Amino acid sequence: MSHYEIVGDWGTSRLRLFRVEQGRIAARRDGPGIGASGHEAEAAFAATIAPWLEDGAPAEIRLCGMVGARDGWVEAPYAECPADAEAWRAAAVRFDWRGTPLSIMAGLACTGADAMPDVMRGEETQIFGAIARDRALGQGRHLIVLPGTHNKWSVVEDGRIVSFRTMPTGELFALLRDRSTLGPKIDEADPAQEAQGFAEGLERAGEGRLLSSLFAARTMRLRAGRSADWARGYLSGLIIGCEIAEIRSTLGATDRILLIGDARLAVRYAQALGKSGLASEILDGDACALAGLGLA
Amino acid sequence: MSHYEIVGDWGTSRLRLFRVEQGRIAARRDGPGIGASGHEAEAAFAATIAPWLEDGAPAEIRLCGMVGARDGWVEAPYAECPADAEAWRAAAVRFDWRGTPLSIMAGLACTGADAMPDVMRGEETQIFGAIARDRALGQGRHLIVLPGTHNKWSVVEDGRIVSFRTMPTGELFALLRDRSTLGPKIDEADPAQEAQGFAEGLERAGEGRLLSSLFAARTMRLRAGRSADWARGYLSGLIIGCEIAEIRSTLGATDRILLIGDARLAVRYAQALGKSGLASEILDGDACALAGLGLA
Numbered sequence: 001m002s003h004y005e006i007v008g009d010w011g012t013s014r015l016r017l018f019r020v021e022q023g024r025i026a027a028r029r030d031g032p033g034i035g036a037s038g039h040e041a042e043a044a045f046a047a048t049i050a051p052w053l054e055d056g057a058p059a060e061i062r063l064c065g066m067v068g069a070r071d072g073w074v075e076a077p078y079a080e081c082p083a084d085a086e087a088w089r090a091a092a093v094r095f096d097w098r099g100t101p102l103s104i105m106a107g108l109a110c111t112g113a114d115a116m117p118d119v120m121r122g123e124e125t126q127i128f129g130a131i132a133r134d135r136a137l138g139q140g141r142h143l144i145v146l147p148g149t150h151n152k153w154s155v156v157e158d159g160r161i162v163s164f165r166t167m168p169t170g171e172l173f174a175l176l177r178d179r180s181t182l183g184p185k186i187d188e189a190d191p192a193q194e195a196q197g198f199a200e201g202l203e204r205a206g207e208g209r210l211l212s213s214l215f216a217a218r219t220m221r222l223r224a225g226r227s228a229d230w231a232r233g234y235l236s237g238l239i240i241g242c243e244i245a246e247i248r249s250t251l252g253a254t255d256r257i258l259l260i261g262d263a264r265l266a267v268r269y270a271q272a273l274g275k276s277g278l279a280s281e282i283l284d285g286d287a288c289a290l291a292g293l294g295l296a
Numbered sequence: 297m298s299h300y301e302i303v304g305d306w307g308t309s310r311l312r313l314f315r316v317e318q319g320r321i322a323a324r325r326d327g328p329g330i331g332a333s334g335h336e337a338e339a340a341f342a343a344t345i346a347p348w349l350e351d352g353a354p355a356e357i358r359l360c361g362m363v364g365a366r367d368g369w370v371e372a373p374y375a376e377c378p379a380d381a382e383a384w385r386a387a388a389v390r391f392d393w394r395g396t397p398l399s400i401m402a403g404l405a406c407t408g409a410d411a412m413p414d415v416m417r418g419e420e421t422q423i424f425g426a427i428a429r430d431r432a433l434g435q436g437r438h439l440i441v442l443p444g445t446h447n448k449w450s451v452v453e454d455g456r457i458v459s460f461r462t463m464p465t466g467e468l469f470a471l472l473r474d475r476s477t478l479g480p481k482i483d484e485a486d487p488a489q490e491a492q493g494f495a496e497g498l499e500r501a502g503e504g505r506l507l508s509s510l511f512a513a514r515t516m517r518l519r520a521g522r523s524a525d526w527a528r529g530y531l532s533g534l535i536i537g538c539e540i541a542e543i544r545s546t547l548g549a550t551d552r553i554l555l556i557g558d559a560r561l562a563v564r565y566a567q568a569l570g571k572s573g574l575a576s577e578i579l580d581g582d583a584c585a586l587a588g589l590g591l592a
Contacts, residue, residue, distance in 0.1 A: 109519065114500075114503070116500075116509070116512050116515070116516075117512070117515045117516065117518070117519035117520055118511065118515050119515055119518060119519065150511065165508055165511075166511040166515075167507045167508060167510075167511070168476075168477075168478060168507070168510050168511050169507055171476055171477060171478075172472075172476075172507070172510070175471045175472070175475060175476060176468075176471070179471060179475055180464075180467055180468075180471060181446075181464075181467060182464060182467075204410075204412075207410070208504075209542045209545070209546075210506055210507070210538075210542075211463045211464070211465055211468070211506070211535075211538060211539050211542050212461055212463060212542045212543065212546070213412070214463075214464050214468070215414065215446065215461075215462040215463070215464050216412045216413070219412070219413045219414050219415055219462075220412075220413065222413070222415060223405065223413035223415065224413055239507075242506075242507060243507050246505040246506075246507050246508045247508065249505070250505075250508070
């Protein structure tokens with residue numbers, strides 16, 4: 001009889017798998033993102049876990065993320081908001097893979113107050129994991145923010161995800177930094193200059209005019225002696241600050257604000273939220289993902 | 297004695313030269329943008345006009361645009377706003393090129409009410425040209441808009457350019473369309489679908505929340521049956537609409553609003569301004585540039 005399970009997150013840019021024995025992480029393996037794997041998803045998965053299969057097949061496999069998208073491995077449905085953990089788990093797609101039960105977790109869909117549809121795949125696992133890890137989150141109204149490429153701002157009420165909005169702030173910042181005429185080439189990073197630019201970008205964002213403020217990343221270097229590092233920090237602060245200004249205008253009161261994601265980025269969001277007078281807590285993303293996949 | 301002059305606009309992406317005889321355009325030649333020419337600017341210029349030089353040297357050469365930037369051919373200063381045509385013309389850099397007097401027109405610099413510096417190079421020539429062509433613009437307060445990669449929103453008072461703001465809306469749109477996960481691949485364009493998306497993007501922009509509304513370019517296809525053409529139009533309408541919403545909040549009353557630039561884009565801006573209740577007129581960009589270079 002199999003003595004281990006495999007759980008993991010297969011997103012657009014990477015596959016992260018954990019081997020679980022008696023409820024504990026025994027090993028980890030990384031593989032290619034589902035974006036790169038496409039129709040070769042099954043082969044890429046099998047290749048990534050090949051060393052583990054030498055010990056026999058796992059008892060169960062549970063995956064979340066873009067692996068369940070239309071262009072993923074097997075399409076999983078979207079659970080509709082408001083959704084609690086139970087409804088979301090029930091919406092997973094399950095099939096037999098080489099004799100092992102394999103689940104691909106559902107995504108979430110919602111329709112905003114402005115009639116705009118929205119979707120997520122993968123982040124819901126971290127959100128439900130955060131709720132599983134901290135029972136206090138099961139009561140009241142909280143904002144859970146997952147900054148990254150496509151940031152998810154999610155409202156959780158009494159343990160259910162009631163709505164969320166995707167802000168593609170991370171993607172926009174990367175485009176501006178790497179591919180625009182506004183993003184400076186940086187040979188040697190100067191963190192102090194960048195932090196100063198970030199603070200000034202946040203300050204500028206208070207006016208809520210993103211498009212009017214972008215060009216200053218260039219003109220402040222040309223006309224006001226700012227450095228390339230300053231300009232990169234400014235773009236980041238400006239965009240994050242405008243993101244927060246926009247979301248604030250649509251949010252009601254919340255009890256707690258929680259940030260889940262890359263530690264460095266989470267710290268920047270905490271700083272930006274603090275500048276708006278909003279206190280926040282940073283949660284460990286891996287721990288939340290694993291809890292969402294059943295390792296509470 | 298020379299019987300012709302050369303005037304032209306040498307921008308980042310192209311060189312456009314006109315041969316002028318007795319105050320009229322006799323011929324036109326195009327060459328590489330100054331961005332591509334860099335240190336080879338002089339050689340590129342000489343190569344472009346080589347056929348004309350066979351008739352002898354021109355009497356005078358006048359150029360505007362990024363040719364006068366720090367990385368251009370010869371750096372021309374910025375005239376400071378408020379600036380009238382006379383002060384701007386006086387700031388040109390002049391030198392002798394192979395026996396011919398050559399002028400590179402100055403750019404313009406200003407500092408916004410928000411203390412943000414701004415610059416332009418090339419657009420000022422079209423603005424002063426528009427004023428030269430329509431004497432009524434020399435009185436009153438007008439908004440002259442030059443949509444393009446880096447849009448210039450310029451306030452003209454009694455014939456002087458008093459302030460302007462650059463909005464890099466065109467560059468942002470191109471990044472989103474061509475390089476982001478939000479920009480749809482389009483095999484065969486459907487103008488009706490795109491126009492519908494543009495109108496819905498403008499509508500959405502009324503709320504002034506750009507970052508919150510971008511992701512709908514994807515989710516409306518995924519969840520609401522919209523097409524790739526619709527999504528491209530939506531992104532354009534959303535960004536232009538947000539640009540107008542931002543600038544409106546900073547503008548005082550103006551007598552007339554004039555659009556100078558690519559005809560197709562100018563029509564879109566006229567449509568978007570109209571949706572905000574603002575009437576505008578479209579001017580011919582080439583005619584304005586030539587008038588600014590002295591061919592009134």
